Amino acid sequence: MPKTNASPPGGEPVAQRGRPAGDHAAKRAEILKAAASVIAEDGYAKASLRKVAERAGYTTGAVTYYFANKEELVTALAESRFDRYDAMLEPARAKADIKLLYEQWLAMTTGDPEYWPVMSQLLTHARYEPALASIIEQRYARYHRLHTKILEAGQAQGTIRDDIPADLLADQLAAMGDGWMMMFPFEPERFDPSRVEALIDAVLTLIAPIPGTSGS
Structure with a gap:
């Protein structure tokens, strides 16, 4: 009572x-x-x-x-989305396994059609809501640091090209992943299993050591 x-x-x-x-x-x-x-x-x-x-x-x-209020709700929603990024990074970080990371990224992209529509709107409205912007800035910086560490570990092992700094590779690869998430709701047919496999192979080719460099 x-x-x-x-x-x-x-x-x-x-x-x-x-x-x-x-x-x-x-x-x-x-x-x-x-x-x-x-x-x-x-x-x-x-x-x-x-x-x-x-x-x-x-x-x-x-x-x-x-x-x-709504501000608390949407900032918590943004946090929960970045929690999924962190969970995706963890097994890849333990093995310095970029292939695993992008398999999980594409699985998340194609398995949740709401993921990018929600994230894109949170990112857009963060321009006008400081609390939301602060959360996104902090969590994306953490994601970028962890992503960079995975690439640095791969460079040290000789499995990833080292003629480009790991932080720049992280930016480029994240932009590619964001592009996949952005396009999937509009063109899901471009992400059938065989094409997903081809996209991952293309990523690995792009970051493979270049013959004649120290990482080859």
């Missing part, structure tokens, strides 16, 4: 909002999933807390328990 304040004269007891029942992390994840769905379908501007609550099957009050 909810806690109540003393009843005002002639009025009903005023309920105080308590913590919603259930698993906190699971409910946050459900709300973030609903927010991504609304943004992907209706656009960032129309992704109100009320719409997100309806999509998740919650009341607006339940959503505001976890996220006080």
Whole structure:
């Protein structure tokens, strides 16, 4: 039974909002999933807390328990997206395995048609929302550092060309991956399994050691 304040004269007891029942992390994840769905379908501007609550099957009050306002919700959504990048990098970092990294990147791209539509809108609106911009800047910098370390390890092992600095290769490869994510929602037929394999082979060819250099 909810806690109540003393009843005002002639009025009903005023309920105080308590913590919603259930698993906190699971409910946050459900709300973030609903927010991504609304943004992907209706656009960032129309992704109100009320719409997100309806999509998740919650009341607006339940959503505001976890996220006080839209700014908190979208920054948490951006964080969750970069968490997926970090999870994608980890196994590749352990083995300095660029092929594995891009297999996972393309699997994420083709396995989640909402991924890039949501990220592209978050990136666009970050220009006008400092809190969101700060999260994206920090998390992308972390991603770039880890990506660079994977490439540096490959260069040290002689499996990746070393005539181009690893941080520049990281920028170029990330731009290619972003391009795949951008195009997949519009041209999914370009990403059938055989072509995905060909794209990965092309990446490996581009970063392979050049004959006659120290990395060959």
